[in-house]
Amino acid sequence: MSGFSRSRAVGLLAAAALLTATAACGSGSAETAATSSPDGGKAEVVAAFYPLQWLTEQVGGSDASVTGLTAPGVEPHDLELSIQQVTELKDAALTVYIKGIQPAVDDAVEPDTSFDAATAVTTIPAGEHTEEEGAEEGAEEEHGHEELSYDPHLWLDPARLATVATKLGERLAAADPAHAQGYKDRAAKTAATLGTLDQEFTKGLSTCKTRTLVTAHEAFGYLADRYKLKQVGITLDPETEPSPTRLSEVAKLAKAEGVTTIFTESLVSPKVAEVLAAQVGAKTAVLDPLESKPSGDYLSAMRDNLKTLQTALGCTA
Incomplete structure (x- = not known):
């Protein structure tokens, strides 16, 4: 998902339809939407896709009603917003997203009531390998390609996600002051849980025979950065077919570094x-x-990833 490329037409059309409907029917003010309802109802919060939804549910707790935009089994960058979803984004107390992953969401979010998780952490550059120039140009023409200067997959580093949790608690507290302390307390608890997960990864990946990950696409840069691994992606984007040259390069490197497992998704x-x-x-x-949502939750899926990595990389306990 590193080389995100999607036309913004769907998002723009949905937004235009929403404006028409709003003009006809009227809508609540952004100031009203930014707090919980006066009768003590929950703050309405929207999360763009699964890892952010999980995090928002942990921090929001019983004070927030969290809606995920991306259904299970759907690639986040394939998301096309419905009119109802655009309305949810407009009326939300807060929308949690990562800019550049879902162009339709980028177009529809309200600047004053949105939180780009990538702004809370130090990001790393997007993958640097390139396919043949002609293939890249073709992909851009077909998909409306828009390159990101940074890798957006920050949720795969529990330490960075802990930082996001803390900032999210502050943003929810500002959006819903009546429950501010609850948001901050749950953010601290969530950050501590993610800190424990980070320690498990640090220990579990400290002694491995090889530290090279050959992955289907370059989605694991933050995990590699955090735990001193080397990521080699077959492609930048899961929708892009690798060139014969790229396959040959990766095969040569994998043999040279004793790679025994090629990771798929x-x-x-x-x-x-x-x-x-x-x-x-x-x-x-x-x-x-x-x-997308795993069979369990974020924590169990990450621990499954750790076990998979330990086996594939020959890590000793």
Whole structure:
């Protein structure tokens, strides 16, 4: 999901339709929407996709009603907003998103009532490898490609996500002052839980025979950055077919560094990874980028990822 590319037409059309409906029917003010209802109802909060939804539910607790925009099993950057969803974004006390992942969301969010999680942490650059120039130009023409200067997959580093949790608590407290302390307390608790997860990863990946991750696409840069691993993505974008040159480069590197596992993803076809694994004499395993809801929750899925990494990289307890 690093090379995000989507037309903004859907978001713009939905926003235009919303404006028409608003003019005809009227709507509540942003100031009213930014707090919980006067009868003690919950603050309405929107989260763009699963990891942010999980985090917002933890911090929001019983004081917030959290709506996720992206359904399970859907790639976040494939999201097309309905009129109802655009309305939810307009009326939300707070929208939690990451700019650049979902262009339709970027177009529809209200600047005064939105929180871009990427602004809370130090980001890392987007993947640096490139395909042949002609292939890149074709992808841009087909998908309306818009390159990000940073890697958006920050939720795969529990330490960074803990920082986001703290900032989210502050933003929710400002949006719903009546429950400010509850948001801040739950943010601190969530940050501590993520700190424990970070310690588990640090210890679990401290002694590995190889520290090279060959992944279907470059989604694990923050995980690699945090735990001193080396990520080698077959592609930048899960929708882009790698060139023969790129496959050859990755195969050569994988053999040289003793890679025994090529990582695939549940929402991406494993065919290319399987071809590469056959060339290298390796096996494949699923490493979940958590872009969509897993069978459990964020914490259990991340711990499953840790076990997968330990096995694939030959880490000793």
